[in-house]
Amino acid sequence: MNTQSAIMIKLPEVFGGKEARKLGRELKTRMSTASPHVVVDFSRVRQMNMAGLDGLLDCMETVAKNDGAIQLGEISPEASIFLELTRMDQLFSKFPVFDASAGCTAEQELMGEIEDLGTEKVGQPQPVAA
Amino acid sequence: MQIGAILTLAASNSNESGTHESLNDGARKRRQFLSNVPNPKLDLLGKSLLDRTADKLRQSGVKTTTVIAEGPTLTQLARSFVSSDAGATWDRAVAESVREGVQTLILLRAGAYTDLDFEEVLRFHGEQSATLTQVYAPDGSLDIAVVDARSLRNADGAYRKTLGALIPKQERFLYDGYVNRLRKPQDFRRLTEDALCGKCRLRPAGSEVGDGVWLGAGAQIDESCVIEGPVYIGAGTRIGAGCTIIGGSAIERDCEIDFGTTVEQSWILQQTYIGLSLTVRHSIVSNQKMFHLDRKAEIAITDSSLIRATKSLAFTQQGHQGGIVKNKLQIAS
Numbered sequence: 001m002n003t004q005s006a007i008m009i010k011l012p013e014v015f016g017g018k019e020a021r022k023l024g025r026e027l028k029t030r031m032s033t034a035s036p037h038v039v040v041d042f043s044r045v046r047q048m049n050m051a052g053l054d055g056l057l058d059c060m061e062t063v064a065k066n067d068g069a070i071q072l073g074e075i076s077p078e079a080s081i082f083l084e085l086t087r088m089d090q091l092f093s094k095f096p097v098f099d100a101s102a103g104c105t106a107e108q109e110l111m112g113e114i115e116d117l118g119t120e121k122v123g124q125p126q127p128v129a130a
Numbered sequence: 131m132q133i134g135a136i137l138t139l140a141a142s143n144s145n146e147s148g149t150h151e152s153l154n155d156g157a158r159k160r161r162q163f164l165s166n167v168p169n170p171k172l173d174l175l176g177k178s179l180l181d182r183t184a185d186k187l188r189q190s191g192v193k194t195t196t197v198i199a200e201g202p203t204l205t206q207l208a209r210s211f212v213s214s215d216a217g218a219t220w221d222r223a224v225a226e227s228v229r230e231g232v233q234t235l236i237l238l239r240a241g242a243y244t245d246l247d248f249e250e251v252l253r254f255h256g257e258q259s260a261t262l263t264q265v266y267a268p269d270g271s272l273d274i275a276v277v278d279a280r281s282l283r284n285a286d287g288a289y290r291k292t293l294g295a296l297i298p299k300q301e302r303f304l305y306d307g308y309v310n311r312l313r314k315p316q317d318f319r320r321l322t323e324d325a326l327c328g329k330c331r332l333r334p335a336g337s338e339v340g341d342g343v344w345l346g347a348g349a350q351i352d353e354s355c356v357i358e359g360p361v362y363i364g365a366g367t368r369i370g371a372g373c374t375i376i377g378g379s380a381i382e383r384d385c386e387i388d389f390g391t392t393v394e395q396s397w398i399l400q401q402t403y404i405g406l407s408l409t410v411r412h413s414i415v416s417n418q419k420m421f422h423l424d425r426k427a428e429i430a431i432t433d434s435s436l437i438r439a440t441k442s443l444a445f446t447q448q449g450h451q452g453g454i455v456k457n458k459l460q461i462a463s
Contacts, residue, residue, distance in 0.1 A: 050433045077427035081420060085408050085436065 007031070008073065010041040015048045015079075020055020027059050031066055038063050041073035048082045060091075133252070134232035134279070135187050135195040136223045138239045139170055139180070170240035173382045173400045174318070175325055175362050176335025176346050180240055190248035192236060196223045217290055224282060224289040232279045239273040243321055245308040245331040251276055260301035262293070267309045275300075315414050315421050322397050323378040326360035334362045334380075346383055364400065386440050395423075405436045 007030060012019055027038065040056070060070045072092050075083070083089040170180040180197070187195050198219050227235055234255070236248065246265065255263040255276040262281075265274040277293065285292040308330040310321045325332040326342060334344040342359025351357065351369045358376040364383035369375060373387050377395035381387065385398050388406040398404065399416040414421045417439035421428045431437040 047430065047432070050435060077422065077425035078429045081413075081422045081425060081427060081429050084411060085420065087407065087409050 006037045006039055008039045008041060010043070010073075011045050011079075013044050013046045015042075015045050015052040015056075017049070017051030017055055020052045020059070024055060024059050024062065027062060031063070031068070034067060036063060036066055036068035038068060038070045039073040040070060041075075042079035042083075043074035043076050045076050045079040048079060050086075053082075053086060053088060056088075131233050132231055133190075133192045133234045133236065134227040134230070135192045135236040135238065136220070136227065137180070137183060137187075137195055137197045138220070138237075139197065139199050173364065175322060175332065175344070175380055176364050176383060179243060179312075182332070183238070183240060187236065187248060190252065192248070194227070194230065194232070196227065198223050221289050228279055228282050235277045235279045235282070237275045237277060242267075242272055242312055243308075243310045243330075243332065244272060244274075244305065246272070246274065246305055251303050254303050255301070258301045262296040262300045263303050264297070264300045265303045265305055267305050269309070272305065272309070316423050319395075319397050319412075319414060319423055322362070322380040323360075323395075326362060326378050326380065336362070336365065370406070384440055401440045403434075403438045403440045405433075408436065 007027070009023065009027075011023075038059070063070050070092070072083075072089075080089070083092070170183075171178050174182075184195050184197075200219060224235070234252065236252075244267070251263065251265060251274070255278075260276075261278045263276045265272045277296070281296060282289055282292055308324070310317055310324070310330075312318060312321065321330070321332065324330045325334065326344070334346075336344045336346040336349070339345050340357075340359060342361065343357055344360075344362045345351075346363065346365030346367065348366045349363045349369075350367070351363065352371040352373070354371045355369050356374045356376070357363075357369075358374075360378050361375050362380040363369065363375070364381055364385065366383050367381050367385040367387075369381075369387045370389040370391070372390040374392040374394070375381065375387070376393070379393045379396050379398070381393065381398040382400035382402075384401045386403045387393060387398075388404060388408075390407040391404050391410070392408075393404070393410045395412045396410045397414045398410070399414070402415055402417045404410060404415065410420075412423045414423065415437060417437065419428055419430055420437065
């Protein structure tokens, strides 16, 4: 059966350079499969800055080099304003859409515990906001 | 006839129902953005609402206008509910007007925007031989009243009580013109748009150089910009190369919009720098904060490369007027 693995990352309330660097480090250690799908959940984010955004871009590059994709999960109004302001929303929409219907078995999901970043165990991939 | 006015900027710390209930979370959230800035003092299409009101009063024959930061609403006066601090300031202002021999006193609050003609109200007040005339819009009081100051002469300092007693005997002036209550950020945005579209009498401070394109003195726009009216660009504001300003946007004085940025359906408050290659859509932006009108949320911007305060640009200080060269402006219709 053709299944996909997903890494769901829940970002903290404040997402700056420090948090982004932590995210990058964790991603590198946890990307065990080729073509990883990373879903970044912004639902808790209330404040972001350019350093956080730069870090996120680095993560996207890392994922892209592994033939994977980063997509937006749930997004708070505040994060959504910031992404629109910086036009990053357009960049995210360029990545191929994660196919939730393809299924995602619990064994193949990466259930990391990036505590500070709030990485969550995901039973089912969540709908991805464009 | 000597006419005076007392213009109150804000209500006392109580709501209209006369209770001490705090604002609920929703209301607090809605007020979050604008509560950080004194609304009537903000430039709106090049001139603050406070200045516009003062000008209008002057044109209507008002000799002295006293501006106070806080005071009671007429509803509070009618219900004898006025906090002592707010009431004391207001009392002093009334006492001074009475002492100066003012015969007719206009009491108003810098809250809602209206196209009300004060002369018309004063005429009505005189014709009715009223002691107190209060102005009403179809949806309620506008918190504007005209009082015969002679009725306050014998009040012996108890102005609030005397005025409160007059309210039930008031004459009502019904106004059915343009009213914007300015209760939430969206209302401010609507007012700028209405003014630019000529739906109200508020006029941008500047000259109309194209179809619905208004420029303040010394505004500079790069020739590569796309400006689609109705749009207002305030005095001393600089729009960098490759910018797009559309959708009834208003950019107040001394702002700087950097290279390649799009401003759409937005109101940029005075002295705000917007960084390069950004998209500001349906928002109100100050030099530290951004309120998104659709998402009804506000963010604080901590990166000075994105948004920050500007200082007045040198060329406006030097007094250069109407800085745009017409053929440098590309107006898309």
